[in-house]
Amino acid sequence: MFGKINTLNLDIPKTKGFWLSVFARLSRNKLAMTSGLIIVILTLMCIFVPMVSSVAFDKTDWGQIMQTPSGQHWFGTDSLGRDLFVRCFIGGRITFEIAFAAAFVVLLVGIFYGAIAGYVGGKLDTIMMRVVDVLYGIPFLFFCILLITLFGNSMALSFVAIAAISWLDMSRIVRGQTLSIKHKEFVEAAMISGVSNLKIITRHVIPNLLGVVIVYAALTVPNMIVMSAVLSFFGLGVTEPMTSWGLLISDGAQNMQAWWLLLFPAGLMIITLLSFAFLANGLRDALDPR
């Protein structure tokens, strides 16, 4: 009898690990890989450009006001004579910080909320999802501005406000996924054989959620970038002399005769947003090959 089981085991072909094959598929997708590389390079530049640059991002120079891009100031200078190249990357750093922090909170809250609602089910699920429905009825921008007006305008609070209204999609997606995993045979088998709820969630539910979460994370970060930038248009969030891409773009939109003030930050933002979109697309294809 034992021999039989052994032969059975031997018959099972050695499959590559799931994540290994996902990575293999992803690495064949040139567009997604290039996008990922661009994101990494931009992130590194946001970290190091302000560090190694010889001029500070808030150094005003009255002799260098509104200079067109040149060898000395690669992206030109703004109306206070500050170097736009450094400002673009310090702004990028702030933008990425807010976006990643908000995305992290969004994922955390969304996963927990959705997984609990989906796994527990019943009345609790109904109530929790009604709450999500209600929050969906509020246009996010107004609610965000309301929160910031009430609790004060600071960078930290602006990311909390953005996160507070952005976890809804994530929780819905995770709930749906949890529901379908819950009714899969292997989970039911685990339940019948007496595995504890906690172990089922950690061993079976969450690992199976991971794919969705990764794709959604790649979509959430650019969303958060856009949201924080939109808030800048309303004079909320990051304030001068600190800057962000949103603030730089809104500044450039008010100084149209100096095209570089708009074109460089807008270009950086477009490149970043598109890269995240292509990366998310690639991840989705790699995780769900159909």
Place this chain on the structure above:
Amino acid sequence: MLKFAIKRTLVAIPTLLAIITLVFILVHMTPGNPFDGERALSPEALKSLMTQYRLNLPIWQQYLLYLNDLLHGSFGISMKYLGQSINGLLFPDNMGGFWVTLRLSIYTMVIAVPSGIILGAYAGLHKNSWFDKIVVSSNIFFTAVPTMVTGPLAVLILAVTLRIFPAGGWGDGDFQHLFLPVLVLILAYLPTIAFVMRGSIIDVLNSNYIRTARAKGLPTKTILFKHAIKPAILPVISLLGPMFAGILVGAVVTEQIFTLPGLGVLTTNAATNRDYNMIMAITILGSILTIVFNIIVDLLYMLLDPKIKQ
């Protein structure tokens, strides 16, 4: 149909009430009163202000009175422009406030939805043509890049460099002034509509009943207009509900870019002046619009989808 409409409306009321309650609690939970930051007020003046704004009453009375106001269509009085009614600021007699935002949103919907459907259907019927590729890639681009980036770029190219259109302002709501803001809004939403329509018409054309119709030898035109279009539009309709909230917010952002005197200015002013009543009013107004529009979309969906009708 009427029964469904009534039922659908009744379901929306608790949602709206919950939103109003949430917003009210949030605003009134914050410590201090809105007149703290103002120039030093004499105790009497402060007292009369508190009475005028009912802040001296217990919170539950304030809440009930606020609900009563809303029921009578009043959003209360502004805290910045002392004594001015918010309704007067939101819905001015001349063009401005909500009317600007509403006009932008309606123009966008009226142009983007039909043309999105037509362009999407055309792309789906000519899969992998150059036109189809434009639809697919513009969807990727405009979904990723928001109006707050495309808007200023459009101004830079079409207004500042080429000088075809004015860079901003409402004018008297004429074509010249409205073209760019509406264009930017349409660019943000039309590609998504076209993309969804494209996908759904491809699905429908591959379905069994269309294959049967083809096998029966029906002409392509009949198949397309009698059998394919209606079911293919359904996914687009269900897209419109959430999209409307997006367009409303998009219109507000666009107003900021083109310095139009709409809800955007009111929101910014309210935020910088901590005019709680105003922000509360705008948030609730936005929610009402979103909810009402979702009801309309649901009804439309029901009219088109025979499966729900029974």
